[in-house]
Amino acid sequence: MMTTPNVTLASPRRDWRMFPQRIVARQQNVRGTTQRFSAQPLILALSAVAFVLYLVLAWRVRRRPQSQLDLRATLLLQRLRSPLIARIFHSASWFGFRPQSLILPSLTIVGFAVTGNRRESLYLVLAWLASLGSFFTKLVVRRPRPQDPLIRIVPAALRDTSFPSGHTIHYTAFWGLTAYFLRRCSSVPVALRRLLISCLGALIALVGPSRVYLGHHWTSDVIGSYLFGGGWLGLLITAYQCGRQTQRE
Structure with a gap:
């Protein structure tokens, strides 16, 4: 006489209980992806606006290299004679x-x-290439460095023309992207990440005024450099996010 083996069927109740949780998890993943992608068009639009304003400012500076507004801004900033402020800049x-x-x-x-x-690391190399934008713009604009007798000029090895500020473009694009990557780097302790990002943010914010304070650049040089560096940074961040999403899919 043949015996039928006892087969215990898995109860579907457990799977049905897990189903709402899976739905929620998928919704959270989709929501996070949507938020990332919704920011990308905005970043691209801001980058485009920054590049356009940079070109307009470069054209303006090339036509009128000297500006009384630039001179007043420099003299106003150089009134800060505190040794601490000078050391910071x-x-x-x-x-x-x-x-x-x-x-x-x-x-x-x-x-x-x-x-x-x-x-x-590859994207950081691309961020470093933002300095080429500074190099080629200088060849076209050829704005002289500040030479007004009222301006206090700190001696330095300055090899090229004034517009734009290579320091400011490099800091904004390269160290800005470095800070972005550090923010996403979970292998670095949170406290150390925050410290490094704060230091990089302070450098980016201070480098522009420091170039004017030292008498090496005009204020419009620095403004244009922040525009170009910020636009380049926005393009790289958008490309990086799109690449990561494509790789996941």
């Missing part, structure tokens, strides 16, 4: 001079690469 500009302007970005790129973040 000198320190903010120091990172943009050679050889440290070559050594520090190189070490940053290598650091990301050897820790397994090769894609991020």
